[in-house]
Amino acid sequence: MIVKETKLKGCAIIEPTVFEDERGYFLESYNQKAFNQLVGNKVTFVQDNESFSSRGVLRGLHFQRGEHAQAKLVRVIKGRVLDVAVDIRESSVTYGQYVSVELTGENKKQLFVPRGFAHGFVVLSETALFSYKCDNFYNKASEGGILYSDYNLNIDWILKNDDLIISEKDKILPTLENL
């Protein structure tokens, strides 16, 4: 397992060790001890989520507020997505900056998104099976979000705007400035 820090402190790309043989492959998708050592952070995941989406589906940018904030460990089991994490920690020197990384069933990369970030992704393949762990439970009342097309964030989602499929809820999210 290799961990690469991104320019946003605490947000890291994880590359699990993949053991391939004539049967196929094996990997540890999560190992609490190794994860806490490498990320240097004590995180206890309490909820696993899975979503399936078609090409062009953009989910995000989402977060939960206050005591319901969630750190997430995200990956793609099948397909390709561009995954995006935005630093919305008010005291952070990289506040308002984002990182994006392509997560695919082939590269098996994972992104660790700490608390204090907004998260989203867009599906680049025909379909994508997305899986993630959260360190806090879903709490509808605490849901927050930022508009994917926030002019100041200026996120390059790769696909053309016309090809994006976005929930009605996500289309009317505020910009970071107007949160």
Ligand SMILES: Cc1cn([C@H]2C[C@H](O)[C@@H](COP(=O)(O)OP(=O)(O)O[C@H]3O[C@@H](C)C(=O)[C@@H](O)[C@H]3O)O2)c(=O)[nH]c1=O
């Ligand atoms: C996220 C979530 C949703 N739900 C329900 C609420 C709703 O009826 C249905 C679909 O919810 P959403 O439209 O919010 O799903 P989605 O847009 O996939 O939301 C997710 O987006 C990505 C980018 C994230 O980072 C996640 O934390 C989460 O916010 O599932 C739960 O029951 N538990 C959960 O943890």
